[in-house]
Amino acid sequence: MDIVIENIGQLLTLDKKGPVKGSEMNDLSLLENAAIGIKNGKIEWIGTADEATNIKANSTIDAKGRLVTPGLVEPHTHLVFGGSREQEMALKQQDVPYLEILKQGGGILSTVNATKKASYDELLEKALFHLDRMAAYGITTVEAKSGYGLDKETELKQLKVAKEAGEKHPLDIVSTFLGAHAIPPKYKADPEGFLDLMAELFDEIKAENLAEFVDIFTETGVFSIEQSRHYLQKAKDKGFGVKIHADEIDPLGGTELAVELGAISGDHLAVTSDEGIKQLAASDTIGVILPGTSFYLGKDTYSRAREMIDAGAAIAISTDFNPGSSVTENLQLIMSIAALKLKLSPEEIWHAVTVNAAHAIGRGDQAGSIAVGRNADIVIWDAPNYMYIPYHYGVNHVNTVIKNGSVLFERQEIR
Ligand SMILES: O=C(O)CC1=NCN=C1
Numbered sequence: 001m002d003i004v005i006e007n008i009g010q011l012l013t014l015d016k017k018g019p020v021k022g023s024e025m026n027d028l029s030l031l032e033n034a035a036i037g038i039k040n041g042k043i044e045w046i047g048t049a050d051e052a053t054n055i056k057a058n059s060t061i062d063a064k065g066r067l068v069t070p071g072l073v074e075p076h077t078h079l080v081f082g083g084s085r086e087q088e089m090a091l092k093q094q095d096v097p098y099l100e101i102l103k104q105g106g107g108i109l110s111t112v113n114a115t116k117k118a119s120y121d122e123l124l125e126k127a128l129f130h131l132d133r134m135a136a137y138g139i140t141t142v143e144a145k146s147g148y149g150l151d152k153e154t155e156l157k158q159l160k161v162a163k164e165a166g167e168k169h170p171l172d173i174v175s176t177f178l179g180a181h182a183i184p185p186k187y188k189a190d191p192e193g194f195l196d197l198m199a200e201l202f203d204e205i206k207a208e209n210l211a212e213f214v215d216i217f218t219e220t221g222v223f224s225i226e227q228s229r230h231y232l233q234k235a236k237d238k239g240f241g242v243k244i245h246a247d248e249i250d251p252l253g254g255t256e257l258a259v260e261l262g263a264i265s266g267d268h269l270a271v272t273s274d275e276g277i278k279q280l281a282a283s284d285t286i287g288v289i290l291p292g293t294s295f296y297l298g299k300d301t302y303s304r305a306r307e308m309i310d311a312g313a314a315i316a317i318s319t320d321f322n323p324g325s326s327v328t329e330n331l332q333l334i335m336s337i338a339a340l341k342l343k344l345s346p347e348e349i350w351h352a353v354t355v356n357a358a359h360a361i362g363r364g365d366q367a368g369s370i371a372v373g374r375n376a377d378i379v380i381w382d383a384p385n386y387m388y389i390p391y392h393y394g395v396n397h398v399n400t401v402i403k404n405g406s407v408l409f410e411r412q413e414i415r
């Protein structure tokens with residue numbers, strides 16, 4: 001054995017077929033006084049602390065009775081972007097609505113301008129920097145969207161940056177093409193024409209393996225249900241999985257569209273209708289809930305994720321890391337907001353940041369669980385149990401992050 005992690009107080013394996021739905025999300029199996037054996041970057045053995053004493057290993061890590069879980073899976077980020085939008089904070093404080101800022105040419109369009117100006121290397125360096133911070137927060141697999149180009153050249157630039165970031169950085173990246181993120185000014189009167197332009201990229205993106213999913217912002221003032229249906233059907237016909245930024249601000253019925261199209265996930269779902277909750281619960285589409293965005297946009301209402309799970313849906317949660325509507329890589333903070341504002345139990349939250357998040361990006365067989373044969377993506381936490389993480393909010397509880405069997409991050413003691 002290469003490494004044995006011994007003296008694990010509480011081990012959450014989350015070793016379930018998944019996606020985990022409804023009341024199943026509350027059924028969290030855990031092992032106490034456990035140990036894990038790692039060999040060639042994979043999990044080779046899981047057992048008790050006593051059994052571990054008979055195992056020869058090149059090195060051991062003493063978990064000192066702490067919590068150990070799978071590496072977190074981040075299913076929804078806008079990782080690759082130029083610039084920043086701190087100047088919009090004042091508008092948010094004056095309660096200028098998100099869609100109004102966008103209409104005035106700010107918001108997404110402001111980041112589009114900055115992304116077009118940024119060089120490939122600047123975008124790559126920035127993405128690697130944010131991936132380092134995500135790793136330090138315990139995240140070991142990340143979904144990354146394009147969507148700040150809104151022209152062929154810049155959308156491809158973003159996707160190529162994400163691909164190279166995945167090759168250069170130890171975290172695993174899953175890419176999504178979000179060229180349909182907003183309508184650029186020159187297509188203001190012709191959103192369909194813009195979607196046709198973005199759809200022309202499908203063949204090249206598929207051929208160069210630049211994205212596995214195609215996503216669209218279905219929202220008032222962006223793309224309608226009909227435009228989204230037509231565009232995503234084209235993407236499905238080209239062999240892409242589909243996702244939808246659905247029911248974030250206005251309840252257009254994006255959740256129902258995600259279910260209708262067999263989307264792997266419907267994301268945001270902040271204002272999903274009763275009918276949408278019913279259809280989601282009866283489907284295989286995973287609801288990816290972004291409560292940090294509701295918080296950051298100063299919303300009084302949050303996704304009805306509690307009702308979604310009670311109705312039988314599979315739910316994942318995410319930071320929605322992006323430069324305008326949720327500027328944080330701290331998925332642990334989102335776990336706390338999910339507890340306090342979505343009223344999810346700690347058990348549901350742990351399913352939502354591991355096994356269900358992995359399934360929401362097509363990695364259910366590779367990430368989000370600790371099981372023999374899986375990649376050794378593991379986090380040792382400075383916490384006695386799994387309830388502690390959502391309970392103690394806003395800080396980083398990570399002690400050690402292991403990715404494919406290598407230690408990526410260890411908290412440094414200052415004393
Ligand atoms: O504002 C942004 O940059 C990201 C976003 N897209 C749709 N909702 C939020």
Ligand SMILES: [Zn+2]
Binds near residue numbers: 076077078245320322
């Ligand atoms: Zn988003």
